Amino acid sequence: MTAHEPSDDPKQAYREAYDDWQKHLQGVHDLLLEGNRMPPEQIKGLLNREARAKQRYDQARKRLLGVED
Helix, strand or coil: CCCCCCCCCCHHHHHHHHHHHHHHHHHHHHHHCCCCCHHHHHHHHHHHHHHHHHHHHHHHHHHCCCCCC
């Protein structure tokens, strides 16, 4: 299983998606709140990775709650 391939177990998939999102969110916080600097092309990638990780987390959360689209 890859880092972005959902687990068959909804609880495990939720944990993995949450951890991945938090990792990417910390990078955004480091940039915005802590003043870490990076080239503009890296900022775009950072924000895109965080947004995709958040989408995976939201999907895993819905699956865990039984309210999938």
